[in-house]
Amino acid sequence: MQNYAVNLLTKLLEIYSPFGGEKEISNFLLEEMRSLGFHSWTDEVGNVFGEIGTGKPSVLLCGHMDTIQGYLPVKHTDGKIYGRGAVDAKAPLAAMILATSLLQKEGFLGKVIVAGLVDEEGAGRGVRHLLSKNVQADYAIFGEPSGVENITIAYKGSLHLKIIFETKTGHSSAPWLFDNSVEKAFEFWNMIKGIHFLLEKPESRFYSLTSCITGIKGGDASSTVPSKCEFHIDLRFPPPLTPQEVFAAVKESAQKYKATNPGTSVSFTLEDSNPAFEANKSSPLIRAMSIAIKKISGKPASLLRKTGTGDMNLFGIKTKIPVITYGPGSSHLDHTSDENIEVKEYLDGVAVLYEGLKRLYDLEKSTETHKDPN
Numbered sequence: 228m229q230n231y232a233v234n235l236l237t238k239l240l241e242i243y244s245p246f247g248g249e250k251e252i253s254n255f256l257l258e259e260m261r262s263l264g265f266h267s268w269t270d271e272v273g274n275v276f277g278e279i280g281t282g283k284p285s286v287l288l289c290g291h292m293d294t295i296q297g298y299l300p301v302k303h304t305d306g307k308i309y310g311r312g313a314v315d316a317k318a319p320l321a322a323m324i325l326a327t328s329l330l331q332k333e334g335f336l337g338k339v340i341v342a343g344l345v346d347e348e349g350a351g352r353g354v355r356h357l358l359s360k361n362v363q364a365d366y367a368i369f370g371e372p373s374g375v376e377n378i379t380i381a382y383k384g385s386l387h388l389k390i391i392f393e394t395k396t397g398h399s400s401a402p403w404l405f406d407n408s409v410e411k412a413f414e415f416w417n418m419i420k421g422i423h424f425l426l427e428k429p430e431s432r433f434y435s436l437t438s439c440i441t442g443i444k445g446g447d448a449s450s451t452v453p454s455k456c457e458f459h460i461d462l463r464f465p466p467p468l469t470p471q472e473v474f475a476a477v478k479e480s481a482q483k484y485k486a487t488n489p490g491t492s493v494s495f496t497l498e499d500s501n502p503a504f505e506a507n508k509s510s511p512l513i514r515a516m517s518i519a520i521k522k523i524s525g526k527p528a529s530l531l532r533k534t535g536t537g538d539m540n541l542f543g544i545k546t547k548i549p550v551i552t553y554g555p556g557s558s559h560l561d562h563t564s565d566e567n568i569e570v571k572e573y574l575d576g577v578a579v580l581y582e583g584l585k586r587l588y589d590l591e592k593s594t595e596t597h598k599d600p601n
Contacts, residue, residue, distance in 0.1 A: 319554025
């Protein structure tokens with residue numbers, strides 16, 4: 228199994244698949260899962276699926292095929308595999324396929340659907356299309372690098388804004404006569420950084436609101452006071468805050484700003500938003516995966532709350548089924564030029580998923596037995 232596992236991940240890494248360019252890898256996985264005995268198909272947006280079994284429980288294993296832009300040479304060095312997507316998130320997806328294949332070979336009595344989604348690094352077109360089809364599953368695991376011994380149970384929500392500031396312009400030799408749109412933008416930015424909610428925990432990275440400027444465009448380096456400045460802002464917020472609540476607070480700050488800066492026009496575009504999500508720690512899925520982690524690693528599982536945002540958020544909120552995020556690899560290597568995964572960790576991730584799904588089946592059957600009065 229080790230040779231096949233390494234070869235599968237190597238092939239996935241060699242197929243360059245930035246978001247928007249997933250067709251080749253989707254076709255590859257379609258045929259690969261068919262060769263493993265899965266019932267496989269693709270949907271209208273390019274998501275690829277492989278299914279085994281027909282029983283209960285039904286589990287959706289959901290990874291993504293796309294990466295950020297920028298191909299990295301694939302190489303094997305010192306027990307590690309390097310390449311774009313090695314952790315984010317082709318190794319977790321490959322681990323899901325391999326674990327499901329092992330279950331299929333031994334006649335697993337539950338049902339497993341592996342999904343390789345498109346556009347996770349973009350606007351989430353893959354998961355949004357999946358949700359529009361009202362997918363039926365009892366449990367779901369999303370494949371992202373949590374580390375073999377960890378289970379991600381929560382992600383922050385996100386709000387991406389474009390804000391444009393416009394002022395009257397004039398010669399830069401008399402700056403006191405004109406409002407500088409760039410300076411005005413930073414004045415408003417300081418107001419945004421002051422937005423907070425009573426439910427926040429300032430000492431917590433997860434349970435607090437954070438804000439980051441991700442882009443600025445303004446001025447042209449001529450002898451002119453800038454009359455237009457464009458800000459791109461990324462706000463991250465914890466549950467139970469909603470994107471609507473955070474956006475309303477930003478707009479309220481804008482109204483206060485406009486009242487004291489009548490010479491500055493401020494306009495907003497909401498470019499993207501995702502809700503925050505936190506899973507129920509007592510779900511059978513978390514119990515099953517925790518038992519599997521203990522068996523494979525010899526250590527208790529750690530439950531993580533991450534400050535990023537994942538496909539799990541939209542899925543968990545809409546479907547209401549138990550869901551977690553799990554996968555081998557270090558998320559600290561996401562989007563870096565040194566992206567790699569240790570072969571041992573990758574294989575351990577396969578083993579944890581395999582054991583976790585078997586344990587989940589056992590827990591479900593045990594629950595059904597206790598419910599049966601006969």
